[in-house]
Amino acid sequence: MTLFDSLRTEARLSPASGIQAVSAYGSGRPGIIPLWTGESHLQTPPFITSAAVRALEAGETFYTASAGIPALREALARYHARHFGMDFSPDAFFVTIGGMQAITLSLHAVAGAGDEVVYLSPAWPNFPAAVGVTGARPVAVLLEEGEAGWTFDLAKMQAAITPRTKAIFVNSPSNPTGWTADIETLRAILDLARKHGLWIIADEIYALFHFGGGRAASFMDFMDPEDRILFVNTFSKNWAMTGWRIGWLTAHPSLAQTFRNLIQYSSSGVAQFLQRGAVAALDEGDASIKEQVASAEKTRDRLCDILGATGRVRFSVPAGAFYLFFSIDGMADSRQAAFDLIDHANVGLAPGTAFGPGGDHYLRLCFHRRTDQVEEAAHRIANWIGRN
Numbered sequence: 001m002t003l004f005d006s007l008r009t010e011a012r013l014s015p016a017s018g019i020q021a022v023s024a025y026g027s028g029r030p031g032i033i034p035l036w037t038g039e040s041h042l043q044t045p046p047f048i049t050s051a052a053v054r055a056l057e058a059g060e061t062f063y064t065a066s067a068g069i070p071a072l073r074e075a076l077a078r079y080h081a082r083h084f085g086m087d088f089s090p091d092a093f094f095v096t097i098g099g100m101q102a103i104t105l106s107l108h109a110v111a112g113a114g115d116e117v118v119y120l121s122p123a124w125p126n127f128p129a130a131v132g133v134t135g136a137r138p139v140a141v142l143l144e145e146g147e148a149g150w151t152f153d154l155a156k157m158q159a160a161i162t163p164r165t166k167a168i169f170v171n172s173p174s175n176p177t178g179w180t181a182d183i184e185t186l187r188a189i190l191d192l193a194r195k196h197g198l199w200i201i202a203d204e205i206y207a208l209f210h211f212g213g214g215r216a217a218s219f220m221d222f223m224d225p226e227d228r229i230l231f232v233n234t235f236s237k238n239w240a241m242t243g244w245r246i247g248w249l250t251a252h253p254s255l256a257q258t259f260r261n262l263i264q265y266s267s268s269g270v271a272q273f274l275q276r277g278a279v280a281a282l283d284e285g286d287a288s289i290k291e292q293v294a295s296a297e298k299t300r301d302r303l304c305d306i307l308g309a310t311g312r313v314r315f316s317v318p319a320g321a322f323y324l325f326f327s328i329d330g331m332a333d334s335r336q337a338a339f340d341l342i343d344h345a346n347v348g349l350a351p352g353t354a355f356g357p358g359g360d361h362y363l364r365l366c367f368h369r370r371t372d373q374v375e376e377a378a379h380r381i382a383n384w385i386g387r388n
Contacts, residue, residue: 010133017125018335018354026342033377034348036338038175038323040292040368042240044277047284052277060272066263067256068095068248072275075282076248082286083208084220091253094263095270095278099205099234099247104130105262106230106249110199111136111166117201118160119169120152122176122325122352122359127169127203136166140357143179149316150179154188161196168193171203173216176325176355176364178318180210183217190219190227199228205237206321208289211297216320225252237322238289239281246274292368296322299371306378310385322368325352327361328385334363345384347377 004012023036067073073090080088096102103126111117113135119127121140128138141157143150157168170189172181181189193200202219210216219229234247251259263269300317303324307313315326331337338351341363352362367374 010135014133015125015129019125019350022335022338022342022351022354023348025339026348029342029346032342032346032348033373033380035366035369035374035377036348036350036364038237038366038368039242040240040322040366041370041373042292044240044244045281045285045288048239048241048277048281051280052273055273055276060276062272064269064272064275065260066269067260068093068270069272069275072279072282075279076250079282080220080250083215084218086220089253091256092250094249094251094256094259095275096247096249096263097267097270098236098245099203099232100126100130101267102232102234102247102249103127103201103203105259105266106201106232107131107134107136107167108262109230109255109258110201114164115166116162116164117167117169118157118165120171120174120179121357122355122362123169123171124175124203125354125356127171128356131169137164139165142358143174143177144358145177145316149319150174150177152179152181152185154185154192157189158192161192161198165196165198167199167201169201169203170219171205173206173210173318173320175206175321176323176350176352176359176362178316178321178323178325180212180216180318180320183221186217186219187222190223190229193228197228199230202229202231203233204231205233208238209293209296209322210320211293211300212319235278235281238292239285241277241281244274244277246270246278295371296368299367299369299374300324302371303365303367303374303378306375306382310382312385322366324365324367325355325359325362326365327352328363330388331361331363334359334361338363340388341381341384344387345380347380347384349381 076093077088115136131138231250236242334352350364352359
């Protein structure tokens with residue numbers, strides 16, 4: 001038996017990232033335009049980094065409470081009160097190592113070996129992979145693209161639920177499709193979860209990255225306090241803090257000890273000086289977010305104009321998040337297309353195959369970059385299409 005064979009089955013079966021495979025292939029090439037990851041070109045704003053530096057200089061480098069420092073949990077309560085129009089207890093927030101740990105902790109709390117977790121696909125690949133690592137089985141419910149854009153069929157979700165189902169994962173606005181649930185859809189999903197006694201893991205990371213004016217609809221708009229909903233979020237996207245690896249989980253305060261324990265036995269908490277930067281992001285960052293959304297919307301529209309003019313690109317204009325998920329007439333293999341685009345157009349995109357069922361014939365482009373850079377990438381893609 002080899003060392004690999006002696007590992008736990010779930011670890012051995014954890015899939016390699018299809019996005020990382022492409023980025024590893026193209027990274028470092030002269031002139032490459034890298035639009036494969038969900039990351040803007042912006043550096044973290046100075047008002048955030050300065051707060052972290054001040055904390056470092058003040059010696060805030062010691063262990064801290066596993067759930068997060070009081071100042072950050074209070075800032076999270078203020079932030080949610082501003083954007084959701086209701087009061088929140090600081091005890092409902094738990095600071096995590098990025099949104100990914102928030103997802104992992106949520107899964108560990110509600111699902112395990114032999115269980116099933118339903119999710120909407122195409123989806124960010126980390127979620128179904130994380131389900132598999134717990135020993136549970138991810139069950140995809142496909143979004144469908146038509147003349148009305150990406151749509152969700154509640155009957156398909158109902159059909160996917162079995163006695164083994166423990167939770168439903170909902171990402172809206174969606175990475176990669178941009179699908180954004182309206183409040184009636186969220187109500188229907190919650191009613192379904194209530195009927196079957198299921199948890200909902202709500203990934204509303206892009207709620208403020210919404211192009212319809214204001215934020216996207218949220219379960220927080222109508223849920224009861226006792227509903228089985230866990231919210232996962234991150235500082236990565238709204239505040240250009242991808243490398244900081246800091247996020248949060250929102251849960252009923254009665255679950256506080258459980259989530260403090262789960263954090264304690266996985267990471268023991270987030271560095272205090274990073275949390276000071278996060279406080280500044282929440283308290284001082286609303287104007288920056290609005291500017292980013294407005295800029296991304298203009299870039300999105302320019303991108304759609306250029307690719308649409310080819311006559312061979314099909315897409316639904318995303319209502320939220322900052323990705324264009326598009327297909328090309330005649331493209332049989334999106335993974336191979338992603339590598340070809342690197343070799344022959346010097347543009348890095350994520351292959352739709354990385355996003356699970358329903359994504360095979362698509363490519364994902366992150367347009368939260370400089371407009372001139374996205375325009376150049378779009379022209380290169382259009383030229384590549386014209387040669388193929």
